[in-house]
Amino acid sequence: MWVDRTKDPADRPPPPSIDDWAALIPVPVLGLVQQSSVEEFGGGSNAQTSNGVTLERSVRISYTLWRFPEDKDDPRNLAELTDDMRRSLDTPPPVRLPEWIVKTRRLMRYPFLWDAVSTAWYSPDRYNGRPALEQELAQHANNILVNKHPEPGDRDADGVTRREAWERVRESHVQHGFEIEVNGRAVDGIRIDTDPYVYAVAADLGDRMLTAVFDRDVLPYLRLAFADRPIALPDQRERV
Secondary structure (H helix, E strand, C coil), X not given: CCCCCCCCHHHCCCCCCHHHHHCCCCCCCEXXXXXXXXXXXXXXXXXXXXXXXXXXXXXXXXXXXXXXXXXXXXXXXXXXXXXXXXXHHHCCCCCCCCHHHHHHHHHCCCCEEEEEEEEEEECCCCCXXXXXXXXXXXXXXXXXXXXXXXXXXXXXXXXXXXXXXXXXXXXXXXXXXXXXXXXXXXXXXXXXXXXXXXXXXXXXXXXXXXXXXXXXXXXXXXXCEEEECCCCCHHHCXXX
């Protein structure tokens, strides 16, 4: 594929926003309730389609964590970075970058709650129904573990993730009889509280499933309550 390398990198468009992804799913997207310790960083989405029809879609939200939100310049807010990562962020870019990349580089110095909250929707036309909530939560937790907390045996000699790595937590680890606050009320939920790295919660809301996975060391700074996030109209979305 031919690439126009004469194009100014500063003109590179930003990736889809959470609002862009949310517009593609027919149910409200959930996130953490508004709180000073977190700021939406970005999002992502997965979908399965058949003959042009969407059978399932999930929208995930990532966050920047502020341990001391009253002063975001407080150095105690900074993440523990590897030497290579710090060197990369400290090195001035060789070309002019668009503002959205400049902002992203700045936020990469702080703790990142990657793919922390997920909203999953399944079409009633999906041929094999929808997975159990326990399966949805275990899958989300394992995705975080494999990508953020890999263990030596998670990948083979070629760097390919082993199948066993996706079962570091299982549905049998799920605990029931647990309530989660969603849109200001308590709903029946489940959780995984057996892994040394992450803590995970989920709730089946009927029209969608909520799953959320967090590193244990950030839990003291969070209020684990969730709410539908408002969708910004196109003319209200931030322009970069």
